[in-house]
Amino acid sequence: MYLADHLSRSFLKETKEVLVPDLHVNDIHLISYLPIAPEMYAKFQKETANDEHLQELQDVIFNGWPNEKSELIHSLRPYWTYRDELSVIDGLLYKSNKAIVPKALQNEMLDKIHESHLGIVKCKSRARDVLFWIGMGQDIEDKVKACGLCAQHQSLNAKEPMRLKTSLPTSLPLLMPQNVNNSEIIKNSKFAKKKAKTNYDKHCGPELKQLKQGDSIVMYTDGKWKAGKIIQKHHTPRSYVVQTSDGRRYRRNRRHIRPTAYNGNTVENEHFKNNHNLTVRKTSTVCNNSQTLDRSETVASEENESIEPSKSPVTRSGRTVKVPTKLNDYVK
Numbered sequence: 001m002y003l004a005d006h007l008s009r010s011f012l013k014e015t016k017e018v019l020v021p022d023l024h025v026n027d028i029h030l031i032s033y034l035p036i037a038p039e040m041y042a043k044f045q046k047e048t049a050n051d052e053h054l055q056e057l058q059d060v061i062f063n064g065w066p067n068e069k070s071e072l073i074h075s076l077r078p079y080w081t082y083r084d085e086l087s088v089i090d091g092l093l094y095k096s097n098k099a100i101v102p103k104a105l106q107n108e109m110l111d112k113i114h115e116s117h118l119g120i121v122k123c124k125s126r127a128r129d130v131l132f133w134i135g136m137g138q139d140i141e142d143k144v145k146a147c148g149l150c151a152q153h154q155s156l157n158a159k160e161p162m163r164l165k166t167s168l169p170t171s172l173p174l175l176m177p178q179n180v181n182n183s184e185i186i187k188n189s190k191f192a193k194k195k196a197k198t199n200y201d202k203h204c205g206p207e208l209k210q211l212k213q214g215d216s217i218v219m220y221t222d223g224k225w226k227a228g229k230i231i232q233k234h235h236t237p238r239s240y241v242v243q244t245s246d247g248r249r250y251r252r253n254r255r256h257i258r259p260t261a262y263n264g265n266t267v268e269n270e271h272f273k274n275n276h277n278l279t280v281r282k283t284s285t286v287c288n289n290s291q292t293l294d295r296s297e298t299v300a301s302e303e304n305e306s307i308e309p310s311k312s313p314v315t316r317s318g319r320t321v322k323v324p325t326k327l328n329d330y331v332k
């Protein structure tokens with residue numbers, strides 16, 4: 001116990017480690033590791049010797065580092081963090097296994113690092129494997145950023161962080177979910193639908209009659225009514241498949257179809273083939289003398305005069321439709 005105490009107080013004087021500059025073992029290892037041509041190696045040695053800054057560093061490495069960073073001269077303080085990794089071998093300075101590049105060779109090294117135009121990240125990682133100088137990363141960045149080729153082939157920007165919708169302060173009760181009264185919603189929905197129907201129906205006529213397959217009809221298209229037949233009911237409500245006299249098929253809503261009294265093979269179809277259109281009028285305008293024509297579904301030929309009486313259009317109830325002579329000018 002006493003002995004230990006004694007020894008702890010009477011320690012030996014501190015000895016300074018004297019590094020052997022040309023230690024052969026290190027030499028072989030580092031030079032074989034560093035991928036460097038003999039001429040370049042000589043150049044490194046020469047420029048390191050001429051580099052005032054690196055010579056100061058070399059002196060500190062040889063003579064030992066001070067206890068405090070603040071005791072270093074200003075220009076060497078950046079090396080303080082790496083002081084344990086620094087060494088001098090054969091006139092070259094190293095940080096671990098990487099050669100420290102003298103100022104005079106830095107531009108040349110930058111050119112070599114960048115000669116493949118790999119962009120900032122790859123250039124840096126390529127350089128960091130073998131070379132070191134203070135501020136090397138920044139120098140590489142500046143070099144690459146000034147290069148047009150690297151700029152053209154750089155990668156996309158990373159996506160930006162998510163932005164939440166609002167930065168407004170919101171009170172807690174507003175963020176709490178509220179109970180929903182289901183029956184109230186259904187009731188309101190029904191009411192709204194009913195109201196919409198009422199308003200819509202104010203501008204509607206009565207519901208139109210269903211049509212059967214084979215019914216003769218006129219179909220509204222391109223601003224005119226065109227004759228045709230019902231081929232079948234379409235599966236969608238109120239729609240029909242219609243074939244016109246020229247053989248083409250259409251799908252039409254019931255609203256754009258009116259039944260006519262024509263049957264398919266009368267002279268009227270011949271008229272359609274000759275590109276004549278039917279004119280459909282409401283009963284009130286197509287009164288034939290004292291006769292009242294079938295309401296809403298009356299078709300009159302525009303060429304009343306030229307049609308033989310026996311082949312004049314007839315209404316569904318079988319009456320012959322004649323356009324009053326007073327309308328002849330108007331129709332044409």
Ligand SMILES: [Zn+2]
Pocket residue numbers: 114116117118119144147148149150151
């Ligand atoms: Zn480049």
